[in-house]
Amino acid sequence: xxxxxxxxxxxxxxxxxxxxxxxxxxxxxxxxxxxxxxxxxxxxxxxxxxxxxxxxxxxxxxxxxxxxxxxxxxxxxxxxxxxxxxxxxxxxxxxxxxxxxxxxxxxxxxxxxxxxxxxxxxxxxxxxxxxxxxxxxxxxxxxxxxxxxxxxxxxxxxxxxxxxxxxxxxxxxxxxxxxxxxxxxxxxxxxxxxxxxxxxxxxxxxxxxxxxxxxxxxxxxxxxxxxxxxxxxxxxxxxxxxxxxxxxxxxxxxxxxxxxxx
Amino acid sequence: xxxxxxxxxxxxxxxxxxxxxxxxxxxxxxxxxxxxxxxxxxxxxxxxxxxxxxxxxxxxxxxxxxxxxxxxxxxxxxxxxxxxxxxxxxxxxxxxxxxxxxxxxxxxxxxxxxxxxxxxxxxxxxxxxxxxxxxxxxxxxxxxxxxxxxxxxxxxxxxxxxxxxxxxxxxxxxxxxxxxxxxxxxxxxxxxxxxxxxxxxxxxxxxxxxxxxxxxxxx
Numbered sequence: 001x002x003x004x005x006x007x008x009x010x011x012x013x014x015x016x017x018x019x020x021x022x023x024x025x026x027x028x029x030x031x032x033x034x035x036x037x038x039x040x041x042x043x044x045x046x047x048x049x050x051x052x053x054x055x056x057x058x059x060x061x062x063x064x065x066x067x068x069x070x071x072x073x074x075x076x077x078x079x080x081x082x083x084x085x086x087x088x089x090x091x092x093x094x095x096x097x098x099x100x101x102x103x104x105x106x107x108x109x110x111x112x113x114x115x116x117x118x119x120x121x122x123x124x125x126x127x128x129x130x131x132x133x134x135x136x137x138x139x140x141x142x143x144x145x146x147x148x149x150x151x152x153x154x155x156x157x158x159x160x161x162x163x164x165x166x167x168x169x170x171x172x173x174x175x176x177x178x179x180x181x182x183x184x185x186x187x188x189x190x191x192x193x194x195x196x197x198x199x200x201x202x203x204x205x206x207x208x209x210x211x212x213x214x215x216x217x218x219x220x221x222x223x224x225x226x227x228x229x230x231x232x233x234x235x236x237x238x239x240x241x242x243x244x245x246x247x248x249x250x251x252x253x254x255x256x257x258x259x260x261x262x
Numbered sequence: 263x264x265x266x267x268x269x270x271x272x273x274x275x276x277x278x279x280x281x282x283x284x285x286x287x288x289x290x291x292x293x294x295x296x297x298x299x300x301x302x303x304x305x306x307x308x309x310x311x312x313x314x315x316x317x318x319x320x321x322x323x324x325x326x327x328x329x330x331x332x333x334x335x336x337x338x339x340x341x342x343x344x345x346x347x348x349x350x351x352x353x354x355x356x357x358x359x360x361x362x363x364x365x366x367x368x369x370x371x372x373x374x375x376x377x378x379x380x381x382x383x384x385x386x387x388x389x390x391x392x393x394x395x396x397x398x399x400x401x402x403x404x405x406x407x408x409x410x411x412x413x414x415x416x417x418x419x420x421x422x423x424x425x426x427x428x429x430x431x432x433x434x435x436x437x438x439x440x441x442x443x444x445x446x447x448x449x450x451x452x453x454x455x456x457x458x459x460x461x462x463x464x465x466x467x468x469x470x471x472x473x474x475x476x477x478x479x480x481x
Binding site: 011014016017020021022023024025027028029031032033034035036038039040042043046048052053055056057059060061063064065066067068069070071072073075076084085086088089091092093094095096099103118119120121122123125126127129130131132133134135136137138139140142143144146147150151152154155162163164165166167168169170171172173174175176177178179180181182183184185186187188189190205210211212214215216217218219220221222223226238239241242245246247249250251253254256257258262 | 294326361365407453481
């Protein structure tokens, strides 16, 4: 059945797109609960203390709140061009804000909210969906083999092995890259202009030491909280120390902003 | 026992990935069917091609880098729910650190799965709540006062997490930090404009340096 919808603004905010958004949300929640339940059963088989599962739940929920608000701001950023439901769906399933903005830029170069057609909207929606699928496909077809042939071998050796160091090194490389991201902004970073939720192609160079300060404050805060947990035995803090450290770092950014330093 | 459980999780995980991919295509397909207007194939092809130059190798590297950290079920879950590097991976790193579990053990599999599952639920609930409360929330979240906080949320995240990993391994930290500081001084806009490329590069470099130090018995 083909309905005669010709106004892109009607499509962008159509009730059935919202219904898909709700469906996607339910799908993610159901899938997550299914795997969490299987893991919980497994923890009982393994005789793991219930405390471990509880700690994993509490720390993960508290940790995820702030970055999730950041992701939601991405929905607002893109809503000018794409309406609410499509960014909602895209950032709920296999989404990441920088990727979505890039995808919009590629599929809709030069398109503004005022000049967008339904064909532009469909093209953007498909581009955003198809191009991000690679990680999921590699996981589908290659992960099992990779786990057996590489991961198991790296972790199964006994005695003095490089296995644990290998993964710690990956973490450290990851953190170092993000330190570089914060530190390098002192010497300049390009801000790409976003109009109606898509890159326009114009950019300006800005300088900021705020991210480095945020990084260092969060680092020091974590050190302080860790001392409280380990030395002063403030056990309840353990699950929240990461969240509190982030809040402190972000608060410093807000305070600097109030002082005119961005 | 471990193998049997893992086999089952691979099967469930693969089913979940296929279902997830189908769910992803619901929105664009329904727009196409409902309006009767197909995408512009030339622009779609060009857009997918350009993005895939980055995201095809990126997808492979992400799977290879993060799956050992995440374990079996959490890998499948995270590769459908997304936001890996900015949320799921650090979330698991934090949970395993708190619970003291080791990579590729049955206990770590449990902790990582629960962690990614509840992180995913938190994210979709917050986004959904945000959509419902959009009208009152938009001015607050877009306010110039709060903007710096969310601009630098990733720096806050990795600063806090960094302490946990730097504390135990200070010998491993020196070389990557020297490299990244030198790179930041030499080409700052490359560093902060290409952090997704820089992550695997720094990860591989750190692994190679650690391997060298391990062989020399310095660590």
